[in-house]
Amino acid sequence: MVHSNLSALDRLLSQKLRKTMGEAPIRIVVGGTEGKSGSAGKPVATVVIPDRRTLAGLVLNREVTFGEAYSQGRIRIEGDLVKMLEALLRPTRSAADRSWYGKLMSRWLEWVQANTLKGSANNIHRHYDLTAEFYRLWLDSRLVYTCAYFPDESTPLERAQVAKMDYVCRKVQLRPGDSVVEAGCGWGALALHIAKRYGARVRAFNISREQIRLARERAKQEGLTSRVEFIEDDYRNISGRYDVFLSVGMLEHVGRENYEDLGRVIHRTIGDAGRGLLHFIGRNWPHEFSPWIRKRIFPGAYAPALTEAVRIFEPWDFSVVDVENLRWHYAKTLEHWLARFERATKRVTEMYGAEFVRAWRLYLAGSLASFRVGALQLFQVVFAGPNYRQIPWTRAHLYQEESRPAAAEKWTHVTF
């Protein structure tokens, strides 16, 4: 506790805010005057709140008010933004209880951002149809916008994204001649990699027009159009039969009200003899996604608990074969992205303005903090139908150098 010169109302509000923050070692300054400080020693950062209105907003609806005011430059952070967010986002079951206003807002977001066919198209458009030029500024050269896999911590991002794609392919034992369907394909990196390195045929679905356009261009440039097809459509409209179902970083956009449908789609496309992999941001227990992230960054997003995701498979007698939590790999991926983003802020400001830069900084820093403290997890779930008979005897093959993709180059020229 430090000395406070605030008015009685400001003091009350600042106490209430403090209460929602637990023991976080963060200094709060309201309108130039110091409010209550964290009880846990040396603060990692100071939050400068400009006025009573913002302070009251934080009490009523902490995450959204903070996100908006930070983006608009009204709230300033002095010190380490990521460390501050780590202190705030450290999960406790009680932290998941929001104020009545926060709950109301959350329900409202769920309603206006519902993942109907049309709703999903809008939700995806808002995030992924920003120009590829923007994403090129801070993603790897292949534009892989999901958690990378770092064989060791010092692996460069570029190689870690290729390692991730190979890891996914090894996990589903991709073989030449396999047919693969990918639900949510981004700018097509994984589909192209599979067609090129594993000699498999891929049909990849995505409702982001910009991403599909670029993916198709790449397929043409790389001479892969006979083996990879990019389809601008919703996962619910996937048709055809395949050996393998892959979805990397799409489940977060499906919405739990549609998980049953997704299970039906998976079974319809790979039947009882197929196998597949879901790669998604998850939680340790079921609770809603950050309302500010949903409002400004990822409309309609929901990160499921592992139990919720695994339930997708239950009606179809699919077996869960392997689950891996790659939470620390996403933290590392985000370290790379955030550092690259910070180096590109001048250009991003020219493109979208300073408010956009601050909002995206907060999103990237908040995601990094969330993976570090365990508020978010990253799960890869391998599953197989009851009639898939080639589950490998152990998982050792995932970690053997000789099974790595270089050896698969010979498949590049297989034709179908």
Added chain:
Amino acid sequence: MVHSNLSALDRLLSQKLRKTMGEAPIRIVVGGTEGKSGSAGKPVATVVIPDRRTLAGLVLNREVTFGEAYSQGRIRIEGDLVKMLEALLRPTRSAADRSWYGKLMSRWLEWVQANTLKGSANNIHRHYDLTAEFYRLWLDSRLVYTCAYFPDESTPLERAQVAKMDYVCRKVQLRPGDSVVEAGCGWGALALHIAKRYGARVRAFNISREQIRLARERAKQEGLTSRVEFIEDDYRNISGRYDVFLSVGMLEHVGRENYEDLGRVIHRTIGDAGRGLLHFIGRNWPHEFSPWIRKRIFPGAYAPALTEAVRIFEPWDFSVVDVENLRWHYAKTLEHWLARFERATKRVTEMYGAEFVRAWRLYLAGSLASFRVGALQLFQVVFAGPNYRQIPWTRAHLYQEESRPAAAEKWTHVTF
């Protein structure tokens, strides 16, 4: 369809029975007369049903009647028992629907075999307090009565059980000086192995008096009493604080009504900074355990779906780190056990009689068939509290020779 000389009633019953069997290629002979045969070509076995009473019993309550009549020698099987059971046990969601009589029986078993403190003690006594002499006839020399881990299919059972214990230890990154609590320790093989090879201290709980007695003897013989303590008590009464919680093959005996309690016990014993592993027989979706197995072999048993088991961790913000499905390893383990059991039937008959031998043959063969067709799964779930900070960067260390236990021999003489 084959020609049938049965009476009208027998024909009706035999048709009804046939319907519960789906397409299973099994020949049915009732009282010397051939009933309806499977429609799927060459039968893998013939079931000889002695009389109408047994036939009616099979229609009313298939599993229990079959189990009882087979054990008593009234039903005979001509052909391959395991293959026949595979055909019968292949899971379909509809197969989980039982007759009204079967459902009633199942509820009744749940009630009389409830896993209260006293109920569990009775349930465990009935199975595990058979003499160790009996289990020695067909288990490995260390008496490990859970799924082994076969680095390759031809690994002998003896080595595969040691490999499993080391695999479990590597999965929780056991280090010298760690304190470990084991819930359900059998005859103590894992606890002794940990104390001897990993230089950790272990307290192991079990409510089977016979198993605890033998485990204590072994600890004395091996001079490990300073590092391993065997306690005859229920997992619900575990006290003390530990770094690691292990449970290999006990969850099946907990009963899902006690999962919340188990979660509380785990959190109480390892707190937020601990880690652990649950190893258990599971299912692809939630449904009850075989009523005959519950009646005769494992009173009170329940094999949870992965979703049910993972829910144990949700109230405590534990993260699931790794899930592996070792179903084929349990099938292989059971091949060994069944073969050893068959070689020992003369001695077992002397000990417990012919009916016991047939019942245990059916149990072992039925388990083998269930793992082969996917009616049962074997999950190893690694979990960690929010403050456990040493999750390894990748799982590669699980598959590196140098991390194997021989290297840990040097810890054998560490004292505490």
